[in-house]
Amino acid sequence: MAAYTAVPTHMGVIYGRRLESSLAGRVTPISELDDIDALVRTYRARIVRFIAYSTGDPDLAGTIAQDTLLRAYNGRENFRGECSVSTWLTGIAIHVLRDHQRTEKYKFWKRVKSSAIDVHEMASFIPADGSSPEGQLLAKEKVKHLARILETLSHNQRTVFLMKFSEEMPLTDISEVLGMSITTVKTHLHRALKAVRSQLGAKI
Amino acid sequence: MTTAQSVHLTEEAMNDVLIGLSLPESDAHLAACPVCSGQLEEFRSQMQLFNQTTLAWSEARPGVNLRTGSSRKVYQGIFAPAVWALAATVLLAVGLPIWNHFHRSYRNYAVVLPAAPGDNATQIAEDNDLLRSVNAALNDNEVSPLSEYHLADGPHPRRKARLEVRTQ
DSSP: OEEOOOOOOTTSSOOBOEEEETTTTEEOOOSGGGOHHHHHHHHHHHHHHHHHHHHSOHHHHHHHHHHHHHHHHHTGGGBOBSSOHHHHHHHHHHHHHHHHHHSHHHHHHHHHOOOOOOHHHHHTTOOOOSOOHHHHHHHHHHHHHHHHHHHHSOHHHHHHHHHHHTSOOOHHHHHHHHTOOHHHHHHHHHHHHHHHHHHHOSOO | OBOSSOSSBOHHHHHHHHHTOOOHHHHHHHHHOHHHHHHHHHHHHHHHHHHHHHHHHHHHSOOOOHHHHHHHHHHHHHHHHHHHHHHHHHHHHHHHHHHHHHHHHHHHHHHHGGGOTTOSHHHHHHHHHHHHHHHHHHHHHOOOHHHHTTOSSSOOTTHHHHHHHHHO
16 A cells, blocks of 8 residues: 655655555555665766756765765655656755755855866767767767757756756656746746757757 | 748747657657658757766766765664763763762861861960971071171172173
């Protein structure tokens, strides 16, 4: 028997699910969230990617991913599965990021130090799909070009774009996680897509 | 939606399709138009390549072992009251005897000192007289080394010469 209770979490709008064993009569969490190693293995890279390309700061992404996974693991009882684990974690990451950006320590280090994503290094991780060296080079250039285009977007446009096209989140989840209306999310997406497609080549 | 001049999807209609808000007309057009469907496919493949590459890049980023942190948090959460209670007990077990020891010692001194016999005004006066007489006896018999060797009787014979040399 699955019991759904509308207990708001710290995310406000994201609800989890607790599965109960009707036979045993006791709460039995059935979730991949119970194994922190599996959690890290499955989701850490996605969170790092999302935060790194959303903020442009890979060092910050590592910290946020760590805090997000730890917070998710410690608060896994609150997850009741009304969204995917990935979406739930992305929402937590957004909140952790906002909390972090409010701190004086972050503001100080942002002033004195700025670490940016090295697109050349990133492009070197392009998957080896057996294509020719020329094909690999072309693919690298495409990836670098797209990364540079994303840097030109506003923070909201980039975040929404990554949530939609990298994290593959539904518009409703993006709206809930970011606390924006669906219309606002659509507007950001349209503007981001227009900018990306026009810079990639008017007609991709 | 197609434009009047072209048989292809407009930019807005194409974006709607990419966002997942496509109209049935757009879907029908895409099913029949290789140009528009090719554009969509190209964008999707480019995003897929970007996602694969950035995910591989993210996986290569160094991470820390969260098991330590999570177990510490659980430990703190469950056992924190017990740990604090144990610490308080140890503090009391050590601190109370020490405090009691010192408190009792001071109390004993406070009781014993006023009860010491012989500390009255007469006794003190007698002691002072005795000390004065001892002091007088010692002063009379003692000869100063300066007097003994006649060092303090007159000026040193070479002192005047030294003073003259310094003033020059």
